[in-house]
Amino acid sequence: MAEGGTVPERDPSALLAAASAGDRAALARLISLVERGGDGARQVGRVTHPLSGRAYTVGITGAPGAGKSTLTDRLLSHLRAQGTDVAVLAVDPSSPFSGGAILGDRVRMQDHAGDAGVYIRSMATRGHVGGLALSTPEAIRVLDAAGFPLVLVETVGVGQVEVEVAGAADTTVVVVNPGWGDAVQANKAGLLEAADVLVVNKSDRPGAAEARRNLEMMLDMNLAPGPWRPPVVSAVAATGGGVAEFWDSVVAHRSQQQESGALVARRAVRVAAEVRAVVLHLLGARADGQCSGPAFDQAVADVAARRTDPWSAAAGLLA
Amino acid sequence: MAEGGTVPERDPSALLAAASAGDRAALARLISLVERGGDGARQVGRVTHPLSGRAYTVGITGAPGAGKSTLTDRLLSHLRAQGTDVAVLAVDPSSPFSGGAILGDRVRMQDHAGDAGVYIRSMATRGHVGGLALSTPEAIRVLDAAGFPLVLVETVGVGQVEVEVAGAADTTVVVVNPGWGDAVQANKAGLLEAADVLVVNKSDRPGAAEARRNLEMMLDMNLAPGPWRPPVVSAVAATGGGVAEFWDSVVAHRSQQQESGALVARRAVRVAAEVRAVVLHLLGARADGQCSGPAFDQAVADVAARRTDPWSAAAGLLA
Numbered sequence: 001m002a003e004g005g006t007v008p009e010r011d012p013s014a015l016l017a018a019a020s021a022g023d024r025a026a027l028a029r030l031i032s033l034v035e036r037g038g039d040g041a042r043q044v045g046r047v048t049h050p051l052s053g054r055a056y057t058v059g060i061t062g063a064p065g066a067g068k069s070t071l072t073d074r075l076l077s078h079l080r081a082q083g084t085d086v087a088v089l090a091v092d093p094s095s096p097f098s099g100g101a102i103l104g105d106r107v108r109m110q111d112h113a114g115d116a117g118v119y120i121r122s123m124a125t126r127g128h129v130g131g132l133a134l135s136t137p138e139a140i141r142v143l144d145a146a147g148f149p150l151v152l153v154e155t156v157g158v159g160q161v162e163v164e165v166a167g168a169a170d171t172t173v174v175v176v177n178p179g180w181g182d183a184v185q186a187n188k189a190g191l192l193e194a195a196d197v198l199v200v201n202k203s204d205r206p207g208a209a210e211a212r213r214n215l216e217m218m219l220d221m222n223l224a225p226g227p228w229r230p231p232v233v234s235a236v237a238a239t240g241g242g243v244a245e246f247w248d249s250v251v252a253h254r255s256q257q258q259e260s261g262a263l264v265a266r267r268a269v270r271v272a273a274e275v276r277a278v279v280l281h282l283l284g285a286r287a288d289g290q291c292s293g294p295a296f297d298q299a300v301a302d303v304a305a306r307r308t309d310p311w312s313a314a315a316g317l318l319a
Numbered sequence: 320m321a322e323g324g325t326v327p328e329r330d331p332s333a334l335l336a337a338a339s340a341g342d343r344a345a346l347a348r349l350i351s352l353v354e355r356g357g358d359g360a361r362q363v364g365r366v367t368h369p370l371s372g373r374a375y376t377v378g379i380t381g382a383p384g385a386g387k388s389t390l391t392d393r394l395l396s397h398l399r400a401q402g403t404d405v406a407v408l409a410v411d412p413s414s415p416f417s418g419g420a421i422l423g424d425r426v427r428m429q430d431h432a433g434d435a436g437v438y439i440r441s442m443a444t445r446g447h448v449g450g451l452a453l454s455t456p457e458a459i460r461v462l463d464a465a466g467f468p469l470v471l472v473e474t475v476g477v478g479q480v481e482v483e484v485a486g487a488a489d490t491t492v493v494v495v496n497p498g499w500g501d502a503v504q505a506n507k508a509g510l511l512e513a514a515d516v517l518v519v520n521k522s523d524r525p526g527a528a529e530a531r532r533n534l535e536m537m538l539d540m541n542l543a544p545g546p547w548r549p550p551v552v553s554a555v556a557a558t559g560g561g562v563a564e565f566w567d568s569v570v571a572h573r574s575q576q577q578e579s580g581a582l583v584a585r586r587a588v589r590v591a592a593e594v595r596a597v598v599l600h601l602l603g604a605r606a607d608g609q610c611s612g613p614a615f616d617q618a619v620a621d622v623a624a625r626r627t628d629p630w631s632a633a634a635g636l637l638a
Contacts, residue, residue, distance in 0.1 A: 274622075
């Protein structure tokens with residue numbers, strides 16, 4: 001400081017100050033640090049955590065090809081017309097073999113190029129699936145602390161990780177398409193349990209009314225319904241049809257949660273889950289320690305030779 | 320023993336002896352014990368582990384609707400015509416909200432009713448996703464110890480868990496359908512990395528030749544190819560077309576692995592992964608212990624009030 005000069009490129013406090021002033025390169029660097037994990041991510045977390053908690057988060061998930069990206073893009077235009085600043089985090093647990101969604105990201109960013117009120121960023125796992133569940137809330141806190149009042153978290157693909165990531169939002173939106181199969185698959189994947197708002201996208205196609213009926217029927221079958229019943233909204237993201245109604249449902253859910261106190265309770269549950277996930281991660285690092293070296297090699301050899309079984313061997317390693 | 324009488328219904332040794340003699344109720348009970356986890360599963364593991372290691376396991380996975388069940392059923396008929404005894408484990412990480420594949424299972428079993436050389440069984444998670452990765456190898460060992468020389472592990476749905484479960488086999492078969500999207504999705508889900516044999520099912524539909532070309536192209540893009548290049552086989556499971564050729568590819572992979580020593584190495588890697596997974600599970604149980612009680616509640620309250628961040632709080636709990 002005394003000597004002046006440029007901001008150290010890895011100092012999280014300076015990066016956050018710059019990001020809050022609109023420096024997108026600083027913002028991108030902070031999220032890259034989070035994505036990379038380790039000490040850098042921990043330092044970012046210590047800086048952003050005290051300044052976070054103001055942003056509202058909306059998770060958007062659904063099967064591949066359901067039209068989540070198109071819906072998100074249309075929603076961006078709708079929100080920007082209302083003057084709302086918004087950040088999009090596209091979470092892609094893609095295979096390291098395939099490469100990720102970088103190209104799609106660049107194409108999407110061009111649509112909103114020059115708009116200082118929009119920030120779009122993808123996050124990938126690079127092979128560490130467990131990592132996304134930990135790094136996504138940290139990335140959300142970066143965007144939150146940098147001043148975005150609204151963060152959309154879009155997940156690519158459908159599986160346990162995506163459900164967890166999209167479910168860890170203030171409002172979770174599940175996108176399905178016309179057709180009985182899609183609604184059933186969404187149910188099987190546990191998506192309907194996570195949904196606060198259901199969108200039947202591509203609802204100009206045959207079977208849309210049936211899809212809505214099926215979803216309502218599956219909601220009826222929920223044996224433990226809460227005070228909020230997820231509305232089923234029709235949309236045609238390709239033309240923008242239904243996007244305003246979809247957003248109105250999210251706003252209604254937000255109001256209901258704020259007025260009932262459910263939002264505070266939901267966030268407290270999320271904090272507990274996150275602390276538990278970090279505890280598990282730290283114990284996993286200890287497991288890595290237990291699962292290397294001569295004792296581990298001997299245990300594996302004993303199991304392979306059937307002198308002992310995996311559970312007895314594992315218990316022995318931890319004894 | 321001295322007093323004689325019936326076999327205690329939960330004694331794993333007696334159940335395994337009965338199962339090996341063809342008692343299907345005893346076999347079903349052993350797998351239910353494994354599915355339920357806990358001490359019962361551990362006792363079954365201690366009995367079956369020393370007697371396992373003889374069965375060859377084939378994992379069959381792919382996107383929902385790809386035709387895995389139909390292909391497996393046709394394969395059963397093909398194998399039974401050759402006189403091979405075979406067990407099928409259908410692993411379904413379904414939502415507890417939906418219920419599982421019990422009905423489908425019963426329908427399928429009827430096709431092979433009265434055939435003592437076939438056993439079909441589904442396993443579900445009932446909400447514990449991590450549980451399947453642990454209980455599937457244990458269920459395989461039950462079938463192995465009971466004398467089945469071949470165990471087919473069919474996974475329902477597609478996600479990280481399914482890839483892990485199907486990938487933990489001696490030969491992993493990935494089923495796709497004609498159409499560029501399906502091959503790309505399979506690639507994104509990490510399925511192509513896990514595949515030893517690729518089946519283009521429904522190959523009487525348009526786009527089958529293109530799907531094969533796309534798969535070969537993606538295999539060409541693999542930067543670290545091994546000595547075995549996964550063959551791409553065409554099939555029409557609905558009519559049984561291509562099923563013999565598909566099985567010949569599995570047999571060829573088995574021979575290649577046995578002759579090269581790759582099978583022994585692959586199984587050793589699997590044992591190490593399983594012991595590590597059990598260590599992590601046991602540490603997770605410890606985490607549950609750390610994540611309850613006043614200290615945990617205080618840590619969560621501190622994070623929620625932003626007096627500390629999740630990582631510092633978790634480290635504090637473990638200190």
